[in-house]
Amino acid sequence: xxxxxxxxxxxxxxxxxxSFPYYSKKDLKSIKQKKIxxxxxxxxxxxxxxxxxxxxxxxxFDKVWIHGLLHLLGYDHIRNKDCFKxxxxxxxxxxxx
Numbered sequence: 001x002x003x004x005x006x007x008x009x010x011x012x013x014x015x016x017x018x019s020f021p022y023y024s025k026k027d028l029k030s031i032k033q034k035k036i037x038x039x040x041x042x043x044x045x046x047x048x049x050x051x052x053x054x055x056x057x058x059x060x061f062d063k064v065w066i067h068g069l070l071h072l073l074g075y076d077h078i079r080n081k082d083c084f085k086x087x088x089x090x091x092x093x094x095x096x097x
């Protein structure tokens with residue numbers, strides 16, 4: 001994950017999840033197909049496993065893949081209001097699954 005983060009985001013540290021969207025947010029809005037390829041999500045087993053030891057591994061894994069999926073759908077957390085919006089949506093999805 002450190003290598004991927006360094007290569008694609010120019011950040012030389014590990015991270016829990018990376019998303020690689022296939023479409024831009026603008027292009028995604030114009031797609032009419034029901035089934036599309038959104039992109040790839042890379043998840044760090046090591047980080048999730050460490051968190052999972054203290055809590056619940058599957059819950060931590062679900063939080064991370066949901067976060068990655070929302071990035072593929074065009075959500076981000078650069079601004080505080082966007083971060084709040086994304087976290088709220090993550091919690092709603094977690095309650096459903």
